[in-house]
Amino acid sequence: MSNVLVRAAQGLSLAEKRIMSACIAKLDSKRLPDPTRPLVTRMSASEFAETFGIDTNTAYDELQAGAKSLRERLIRYEKPGRKGPQIVEMRWVGRITYAKGEGWLELSFWHEVVPHLIALRDRFTSYKLSHAAALRSVYSWRLLELLSQFKGTGLLRIGIDEFTHAMDAPISCRANFKDLRRRVIEPAVQELIEKDGFLIAWEAKKSGRKVTGLEFRFDTNPQTSLF
Template structure:
């Protein structure tokens, strides 16, 4: 195992970031707003891998019928993108390769009414990939995208969320990353409001956490807000929306300076993005 890692480390010295369209940190992630709101079901390492791969897709390209893109990520690329050493990159790629095939995206479709009565939404799950290949000695993973997820990643013409990979590269919490996506979706208006049900799904909250808003506040919202403010130049204020004693939603007011300099003015409705 150690010899294998040394071989990967040697290959890292040969990695040329100019061999891709642009350096990994400067690439953009584009996804439909519907995908932004969905539960992604990924660990932090898996989110890193999927996002690095998404950033290499052409979101404007119309795929040919039956075409399924294949995206390759090397340990050297991963290390460069997320500022980790090559051994960490190797370990995280291997673990992600083992787990990613079984990961799925969760979202809800409105159900048709029967006899004028509303029905509960239908839960839908879609895989991220149909195949994941990992080469141990060369240290790369190859993702064969699941066809049904491609509509949310390519040929995006209307409502979509876009941010640079470098914005999330230093984050150490999957909740911070998901909150970044949820806020970026509304960056032009400077505020976002979600029902607690939608927010819980997007943050991949467990059933136990969904029944306890204090847990969502303590484990997800507060640490995520703090990390985004410290690492990606956000100014965020948030509050729970209540109906009586029950929390029915969360509202965020925010702005972000692309250079990481916070605007400490009192105008909370402006967005510097």
């Protein structure tokens, strides 16, 4: 996906993130967009269960719930404007079909999100879905995406506001760094270390007494190919 999308507030729960990522993974990333035809992908309950190591009944439940909620989920990001930042909001999907008796879900991606998913020549981020599949926190997944953007250098520097935006951190965590560290950063780092073999060291950057940014230095287990 595009780097813009990686750093956007994606507004997805863990179950919704699973559905969206599994459907994106089925796209032909080299395909050229066709403005006359919607970009559509289908995910069956059996595929979903196998990908994320869950039982079929859970897969049915998550797909059915996703069919109800994903239509309303928004992507939010800023872009430069003449008189200051412009706030952009767009949907993930334009249409969702769930075949209750057959156990599959079909997504038709919103036309404005399509350029962030296919035919990307530069400024994009990729990672193996299999390594995100074991994660049980959407914060861990979002941190994986942010780190993947800098896999070439092993160094992510990010402003605190941009980080909390990308992580969809709760309001209480945005106002209190101790809560952000305890509820978002430390659990996400620990899960990536335990489940994906990351080696991560991070620190808060301050201006005076106020935390203004974060720095993550990371590497991966040489026996594990994550990207």
